Amino acid sequence: MLKIPAPNEIKNAHSRIRPFIHHTPVLTSSNINSVFDTECFFKCENFQKAGAFKYRGASNAVLSLKTEEALKGVATHSSGNHAGALALAAKQRNIPCHVVMPSTAPQPKIDAVRHYGAQITFCEPTLKSREETLDKVISVTKATIIHPYNNFNVICGQATAALELLEEVPGLDIILAPVGGGGLLSGTALSSGYFGKKISVYGCEPAGADDAYRSIKLGSIVPSVNPETIADGLLTSLCDLTFTIIKDHIHDILTVSEVSIIKSMFLIWERMKIVVEPSAAVTLAAVMENKDLFRGKRIGIILSGGNANLRNLPFYLI
Amino acid sequence: MLKIPAPNEIKNAHSRIRPFIHHTPVLTSSNINSVFDTECFFKCENFQKAGAFKYRGASNAVLSLKTEEALKGVATHSSGNHAGALALAAKQRNIPCHVVMPSTAPQPKIDAVRHYGAQITFCEPTLKSREETLDKVISVTKATIIHPYNNFNVICGQATAALELLEEVPGLDIILAPVGGGGLLSGTALSSGYFGKKISVYGCEPAGADDAYRSIKLGSIVPSVNPETIADGLLTSLCDLTFTIIKDHIHDILTVSEVSIIKSMFLIWERMKIVVEPSAAVTLAAVMENKDLFRGKRIGIILSGGNANLRNLPFYLI
Numbered sequence: 001m002l003k004i005p006a007p008n009e010i011k012n013a014h015s016r017i018r019p020f021i022h023h024t025p026v027l028t029s030s031n032i033n034s035v036f037d038t039e040c041f042f043k044c045e046n047f048q049k050a051g052a053f054k055y056r057g058a059s060n061a062v063l064s065l066k067t068e069e070a071l072k073g074v075a076t077h078s079s080g081n082h083a084g085a086l087a088l089a090a091k092q093r094n095i096p097c098h099v100v101m102p103s104t105a106p107q108p109k110i111d112a113v114r115h116y117g118a119q120i121t122f123c124e125p126t127l128k129s130r131e132e133t134l135d136k137v138i139s140v141t142k143a144t145i146i147h148p149y150n151n152f153n154v155i156c157g158q159a160t161a162a163l164e165l166l167e168e169v170p171g172l173d174i175i176l177a178p179v180g181g182g183g184l185l186s187g188t189a190l191s192s193g194y195f196g197k198k199i200s201v202y203g204c205e206p207a208g209a210d211d212a213y214r215s216i217k218l219g220s221i222v223p224s225v226n227p228e229t230i231a232d233g234l235l236t237s238l239c240d241l242t243f244t245i246i247k248d249h250i251h252d253i254l255t256v257s258e259v260s261i262i263k264s265m266f267l268i269w270e271r272m273k274i275v276v277e278p279s280a281a282v283t284l285a286a287v288m289e290n291k292d293l294f295r296g297k298r299i300g301i302i303l304s305g306g307n308a309n310l311r312n313l314p315f316y317l318i
Numbered sequence: 319m320l321k322i323p324a325p326n327e328i329k330n331a332h333s334r335i336r337p338f339i340h341h342t343p344v345l346t347s348s349n350i351n352s353v354f355d356t357e358c359f360f361k362c363e364n365f366q367k368a369g370a371f372k373y374r375g376a377s378n379a380v381l382s383l384k385t386e387e388a389l390k391g392v393a394t395h396s397s398g399n400h401a402g403a404l405a406l407a408a409k410q411r412n413i414p415c416h417v418v419m420p421s422t423a424p425q426p427k428i429d430a431v432r433h434y435g436a437q438i439t440f441c442e443p444t445l446k447s448r449e450e451t452l453d454k455v456i457s458v459t460k461a462t463i464i465h466p467y468n469n470f471n472v473i474c475g476q477a478t479a480a481l482e483l484l485e486e487v488p489g490l491d492i493i494l495a496p497v498g499g500g501g502l503l504s505g506t507a508l509s510s511g512y513f514g515k516k517i518s519v520y521g522c523e524p525a526g527a528d529d530a531y532r533s534i535k536l537g538s539i540v541p542s543v544n545p546e547t548i549a550d551g552l553l554t555s556l557c558d559l560t561f562t563i564i565k566d567h568i569h570d571i572l573t574v575s576e577v578s579i580i581k582s583m584f585l586i587w588e589r590m591k592i593v594v595e596p597s598a599a600v601t602l603a604a605v606m607e608n609k610d611l612f613r614g615k616r617i618g619i620i621l622s623g624g625n626a627n628l629r630n631l632p633f634y635l636i
Binding site: 025046047051266269270273274275276306310311313315316 | 343364365369584587588591592593594624628629631633634
């Protein structure tokens with residue numbers, strides 16, 4: 001039986017991590033509101049420590065460990081924002097962090113994880129090699145594996161972004177969050193149900209990586225196979241815990257085109273003067289592609305992160 | 319005899335424009351502080367309406383007009399942030415705005431000025447053509463020319479950015495502002511002297527457009543001739559009012575290389591996740607090039623604007 005986070009467990013997570021995270025601002029843009037005839041409230045997790053909401057879940061997982069577990073450290077395999085976030089959360093608690101990364105990972109991501117003090121073990125760029133290499137690391141270190149999303153404490157942490165948004169902005173009709181593995185969307189859906197009033201939660205997903213959309217339509221997990229999208233944080237598949245939460249707690253999943261993702265990312269950068277990564281922009285892309293659905297609504301938007309590759313931006317494509 | 323803004327005139331300007339401008343946030347970055355061993359407080363005028371501090375001065379100039387003058391409209395020649403800011407300020411007061419722009423101006427800047435409702439008259443890309451065309455526009459419309467920086471009310475408006483920074487952050491040792499025509503630096507220097515305590519104000523300028531540096535060293539205005547810099551907001555020369563204020567009220571002018579400007583801009587985008595234009599980054603570039611001067615200091619930094627060309631970024635150069 002899967003354990004679903006309860007309201008007090010999300011509140012407790014918030015109390016636990018609050019001294020360590022940034023309370024990120026909620027920004028608005030009169031320009032974007034006029035373009036779509038909406039009131040959008042952007043929860044800016046691009047300003048979160050390590051540049052993404054992932055630090056919330058990683059911090060909650062690390063801080064929830066008992067001392068004897070914690071001393072053995074934490075471990076994960078990831079080439080993305082979770083690795084950096086976990087490394088920083090471990091550094092903050094002064095415990096070891098082991099990260100398995102594919103040898104093909106981009107140098108800036110390797111540098112970021114190393115900068116936060118994690119031990120990196122390289123592997124082949126396959127899921128099999130990642131899992132086998134992580135097993136070897138664990139057998140030596142006895143570190144606790146912190147899964148990037150299919151983890152109770154991680155989901156409680158991710159839920160605190162929507163919790164803060166709801167505390168700050170009353171009367172939201174809708175909340176939008178991107179969906180990759182589903183940790184952020186799970187937490188967002190739970191907080192919206194527990195702490196909001198009649199809020200419709202939509203997951204937003206690239207059409208080129210629409211495994212969550214298909215999973216919800218089918219009623220069982222459809223793995224992400226050969227996803228193709230610029231939104232590199234949304235390539236992963238749902239797991240049992242995130243699938244269970246999402247299917248019961250969201251209104252729907254909206255898929256968006258690559259062109260809409262890039263146009264939305266451009267709009268956010270140009271009008272709001274903030275840096276968000278493509279995975280964050282799928283939310284506004286869903287507004288762009290479904291104008292009638294969102295017209296006149298008060299919409300909370302979780303801008304998931306800001307770790308864009310500044311030397312390889314897609315704006316020349318639009 | 320040139321009239322220099324007095325403390326109450328800056329305060330009055332602030333009261334006048336406050337309902338119309340954004341009270342921009344002051345951001346900090348623990349990462350950037352640790353890189354330079356400083357405490358930097360970034361006044362984010364990139365989040366100002368029309369994307370730059372220019373809206374402060376333009377608003378104050380427009381709102382200071384008597385009704386009969388205002389009804390005839392305002393006019394300027396500019397291809398940069400001042401044109402957009404003046405157009406928006408005029409639109410806000412519901413009066414005409416006439417902008418003379420070189421026919422070679424980039425399409426996004428033309429679009430922005432048009433979007434804010436200004437009448438555009440195109441001219442040849444020479445100062446002579448700009449001034450002659452503006453004279454013609456004025457002779458027909460009787461509009462009031464609002465100079466982008468050599469204007470008492472404009473300087474009072476620009477001074478309000480530092481005023482807000484000083485109200486929010488006590489105990490600053492230093493304030494840095496970019497210098498082009500000198501409107502922002504004049505206002506910053508006056509506010510720092512009037513409302514701060516023993517603050518050293520430095521102007522920051524590209525070495526490739528160092529006319530303000532040379533003007534201060536020589537003791538008279540040296541025109542900007544064939545400036546070469548990526549900081550396209552800092553190509554202009556000081557005029558009598560800005561030169562007079564700056565020479566008496568600043569500590570020094572620091573010039574910086576193009577590489578430092580691009581590196582600083584990258585650092586701000588990557589670590590702070592905000593979009594600033596090259597002209598804003600000359601300030602942090604001065605910290606980068608003068609580490610000993612700034613080590614251990616509390617530094618206010620005016621991030622002047624965020625109107626960067628997102629389709630033509632210089633980060634591949636570093």
